[in-house]
Amino acid sequence: MKKIHIVLLVLVAVAISAMTVFFGKDFGTYETFASAESSPGKDVQVIAYFEKSQPIVYEPLKDPNHFTFFAKDKKGTVRQVKCVGAPHGDMDKVEQLAMTGRMTGDVFYCTKVQMKCPSKYTKEGPAGMAMKN
Numbered sequence: 001m002k003k004i005h006i007v008l009l010v011l012v013a014v015a016i017s018a019m020t021v022f023f024g025k026d027f028g029t030y031e032t033f034a035s036a037e038s039s040p041g042k043d044v045q046v047i048a049y050f051e052k053s054q055p056i057v058y059e060p061l062k063d064p065n066h067f068t069f070f071a072k073d074k075k076g077t078v079r080q081v082k083c084v085g086a087p088h089g090d091m092d093k094v095e096q097l098a099m100t101g102r103m104t105g106d107v108f109y110c111t112k113v114q115m116k117c118p119s120k121y122t123k124e125g126p127a128g129m130a131m132k133n
Contacts, residue, residue: 032073036103046099046108048073048081050091058087071097071108079103083110091115 031044048071058067067087072078081099088094094115101110 030098032075033077033079033103033108034073034075036108039102040104041102043100043102043111046071046073046101048097048099050094050097051078052092056087056091060086071099079106079108081108081110083113088115 029045030047031039033046033048036042036044036046051070051072054070056067056069064086066082066084068080068082069087069091070078071081081101083099083101096116098114098116099108099110100112101108103109
């Protein structure tokens with residue numbers, strides 16, 4: 001091998017290592033509310049189900065940049081979630097939520113929410129339309 005090839009391989013390895021260090025939190029696994037509570041001050045990703053029996057609280061005149069709802073993780077623990085931004089219009093139809101944030105006390109402060117709708121994962125799509133395989 002030429003010296004230039006060896007240098008390029010070393011640079012690629014260093015770049016991959018640096019990306020893992022800087023963006024490592026995005027490559028992690030999903031947590032539960034209990035494990036998020038055991039890591040105070042650390043951003044984690046939690047998969048939860050929207051708790052439809054509880055209301056979404058959004059008061060745009062008081063605070064247009066935050067809303068609150070309740071979610072249940074895969075272990076069955078229900079926690080209040082305070083989220084940045086305005087709620088999505090179809091929030092009540094959401095099946096699962098992938099949330100990024102941190103626990104403070106019994107409240108999960110969420111900075112990013114990805115909604116997973118059930119129609120996306122079934123053979124029948126929105127309004128009874130057949131989905132392609």
